[in-house]
Amino acid sequence: MTRPVQALIGLILIIAGSTLAAQSAAQPSSPSVGQKRPDAPQLAPYVPTPQDVVDRMLALAGVTKNDMVVDLGCGDGRIPITAARVYGARGIGVDIDPQRIAEANANAKAAGVTHLVEFKLQDAMTTDVSGATVITLYLLSSSNLKLRPILTRQLKPGARIVAHNFAMGDWEAEKIETFTDKEGRTRTIYRWTADGKVRQ
Numbered sequence: 001m002t003r004p005v006q007a008l009i010g011l012i013l014i015i016a017g018s019t020l021a022a023q024s025a026a027q028p029s030s031p032s033v034g035q036k037r038p039d040a041p042q043l044a045p046y047v048p049t050p051q052d053v054v055d056r057m058l059a060l061a062g063v064t065k066n067d068m069v070v071d072l073g074c075g076d077g078r079i080p081i082t083a084a085r086v087y088g089a090r091g092i093g094v095d096i097d098p099q100r101i102a103e104a105n106a107n108a109k110a111a112g113v114t115h116l117v118e119f120k121l122q123d124a125m126t127t128d129v130s131g132a133t134v135i136t137l138y139l140l141s142s143s144n145l146k147l148r149p150i151l152t153r154q155l156k157p158g159a160r161i162v163a164h165n166f167a168m169g170d171w172e173a174e175k176i177e178t179f180t181d182k183e184g185r186t187r188t189i190y191r192w193t194a195d196g197k198v199r200q
């Protein structure tokens with residue numbers, strides 16, 4: 001191989017190498033366990049539902065062992081864990097905060113329900129809820145509104161949606177309970193049932 005040809009090949013290799021490096025630097029890295037999801041919308045800050053309110057939410061939903069309870073923004077997992085522990089229901093919780101998912105997994109283990117529940121580091125807005133028979137929410141009103149079209153598109157008729165303190169805009173709830181919790185705070189819980197019609 002002549003010197004000019006060798007020099008040309010070397011130059012081509014250098015250019016190809018630096019183009020790849022620039023491309024991979026420009027790629028957003030996909031979030032993994034241990035990283036908060038920077039791409040996901042913040043639907044609510046972490047404020048756990050007190051246990052007595054969790055109990056009332058699950059009772060309002062009429063949870064049984066045949067249900068799949070999905071908590072969108074699950075925090076420490078108390079809602080699916082209680083549904084599993086008390087009713088034998090299956091459950092899924094998603095949250096964008098890895099610390100919450102770690103706590104939820106530890107709590108599921110302590111409660112002996114790891115065979116029934118699963119927790120995922122995932123954005124509620126992109127979570128597949130088509131298998132849920134009960135959805136639980138403790139998110140801001142604006143976030144509930146963002147979820148409405150997703151829920152109506154995916155949920156099967158008969159699936160119940162139960163929300164703590166924040167309603168669903170102009171959706172009329174079929175049941176509303178307002179009560180004082182064990183800490184003396186007023187709480188409101190709402191229930192809707194999916195009818196298979198797609199709405200906004």
Ligand SMILES: C[S@@+](CC[C@H](N)C(=O)[O-])C[C@H]1O[C@@H](n2cnc3c(N)ncnc32)[C@H](O)[C@@H]1O
Pocket residue numbers: 040041042043044045046047048049071072073074075076077078079094095096097100122123124125137138139164
């Ligand atoms: C008010 S807390 C409710 C926790 C739990 N559901 C309960 O009732 O105890 C809201 C939770 O939603 C989570 N969250 C906020 N934005 C989210 C999103 N885009 N996807 C999934 N979870 C989200 C927060 O990290 C927080 O843990």
